[in-house]
Amino acid sequence: MTSGLTPQHVLRSWLLTTLGELGGSAPTAYALRQMEQRYGSRLTPGDWEGTERDSEPKWHNRTRFERKKMEREGLLIPARESRGVWRLTDAGFDEYRRSRGPAATATQPVPRERGVDPLKPEGTRTPTRVEVTTQRIVRSTTVAEYVKRIHDSTCQICGIRLVTPTGAYAEAAHIQPLGRPHEGPDVPSNVLCLCPNHHVLFDLGMLRIEDDLSVIDRHSGTPIGRLEERPGHQIERRYLEYHRSH
Structure with a gap:
């Protein structure tokens, strides 16, 4: 060990x-x-x-x-x-x-004590803190904010703009991921403005974007819409190809 x-x-x-x-x-x-x-x-x-x-x-x-x-x-x-x-x-x-x-x-249900779920974790009532030193990729806040500003914090896939008490909220998603092993660039043409739901689905590979910007549901194989592009923010197709192949 x-x-x-x-x-x-x-x-x-x-x-x-x-x-x-x-x-x-x-x-x-x-x-x-x-x-x-x-x-x-x-x-x-x-x-x-x-x-x-x-x-x-x-x-x-x-x-x-x-x-x-x-x-x-x-x-x-x-x-x-x-x-x-x-x-x-x-x-x-x-x-x-x-x-x-x-x-x-067994074919019969697993016996259990009344009201007790055997899979429920005990958890910790007083979580401890540990000091951790890590290294991470430094992302450009300027690039992310630029892309979100171009799209007015509106998701390029579903067109939804989330409004919170502190202002509109959207997430910057890299098409070809940064860092090893992907080594994608931190540039606007490799970044999408997405809502949290579509950001997760895109990162997990459940959405595929074709070169014509049609968005495909990977599970069903059917189109669900078209990626919105705006003047000042065009997506480089080579990044979309990388995402599709990986």
């Missing part, structure tokens, strides 16, 4: 449980977020330190390593086939059921 870090076999158990409870599959980023929500209070300060290569928390990096081991053991669909989604195989599902004990595979 690496000193001060959560053991690999524990990370495997958390990942297996998370995917099993999500029905067997989840996009990478979503799976990690769900693991953090459920098990974050058990992670150590060392788990949160950034790796030497980039600012990704060590527990993210080590969970990805465990995911590769599980793939080699036939518990997860190979990455080249799942395309950014972590998906259990039948053997993986069997392993998940076994990890929950004999009752999980």
